[in-house]
Amino acid sequence: MPEPILEISGVNKSFGPVHVLRDIDLAIYPGQVTALVGDNGAGKSTLVKCIAGIHSIDSGTVAFEGKPVILNDPRVAAALGIEFVYQDLALADNLDITQNMFLGREIRRFGFLADGQMERKARETLTSLSVRTVSSVRQSVASLSGGQRQTVAIAKAVLWNSKVVFLDEPTAALGVQQTRQVLELVRRLADQGLGVVLISHNMNDVMEVADRVAALYLGRIAAEVLTKDSSTTQIVELITAGRSGDIGLAPATANESI
Numbered sequence: 001m002p003e004p005i006l007e008i009s010g011v012n013k014s015f016g017p018v019h020v021l022r023d024i025d026l027a028i029y030p031g032q033v034t035a036l037v038g039d040n041g042a043g044k045s046t047l048v049k050c051i052a053g054i055h056s057i058d059s060g061t062v063a064f065e066g067k068p069v070i071l072n073d074p075r076v077a078a079a080l081g082i083e084f085v086y087q088d089l090a091l092a093d094n095l096d097i098t099q100n101m102f103l104g105r106e107i108r109r110f111g112f113l114a115d116g117q118m119e120r121k122a123r124e125t126l127t128s129l130s131v132r133t134v135s136s137v138r139q140s141v142a143s144l145s146g147g148q149r150q151t152v153a154i155a156k157a158v159l160w161n162s163k164v165v166f167l168d169e170p171t172a173a174l175g176v177q178q179t180r181q182v183l184e185l186v187r188r189l190a191d192q193g194l195g196v197v198l199i200s201h202n203m204n205d206v207m208e209v210a211d212r213v214a215a216l217y218l219g220r221i222a223a224e225v226l227t228k229d230s231s232t233t234q235i236v237e238l239i240t241a242g243r244s245g246d247i248g249l250a251p252a253t254a255n256e257s258i
């Protein structure tokens, strides 16, 4: 078992009187896909935003590569190599693939945009991810399919030698064939050694691509299980009831309402 690349311990977060995250422990491993699952309102996005430095945490610690870090600013996460692909893809339709991949982080030489260099790097990144569905990196993003857009958003996130990438529902808007391509890409990221966190509602996606599953229930981690030892039914029970058979939260906690 490798050491976790990112380890969250005892994290709590409230918004005013609403206690959204409760004593969260979660470890992310390099070379593995960890699925983060949970019902609407369970706290998935809040947890991700705490790691991104968009929200501050009230208590708890975060360690990156074994060292404590304070992720109180999105630039800290980016500097460590933690990247996020949010659901609303945040790509600019009026720009091409290369421009999107370098948006806000353009490479300049002598004050001028190094267009050729960025184009080359964009192409190399897509090739290294075995992306064959995009014909030209100068194609405008407006002309891409949903699956291609998701691919560009993911490639953008891993362009910077990232070590951990969070993907929020990357297949939510996609058809069968495009979902397949994106899941293959998700798997490839892990196979290249990244720690991948896949937020998903889709149990097929989770069972197919994840190595482990962390189930959030009313702001608590109900259980963290290995996909190979679990069934879809078990994971659905963890999501909807906070427990399944012997695993998960104690009945008193699982039944607690907020």
Ligand SMILES: Nc1ncnc2c1ncn2[C@@H]1O[C@H](COP(=O)(O)OP(=O)(O)O)[C@@H](O)[C@H]1O
Pocket: 015, 018, 020, 038, 039, 040, 041, 042, 043, 044, 045, 046, 047
């Ligand atoms: N900025 C905020 N202010 C107040 N409450 C919030 C805020 N963001 C999220 N919440 C609440 O936190 C809970 C968890 O939300 P969220 O993290 O979005 O869940 P999920 O992503 O699992 O659907 C919800 O009850 C939501 O209403």
Ligand SMILES: [Mg+2]
Pocket: 044, 045, 046
């Ligand atoms: Mg959410």
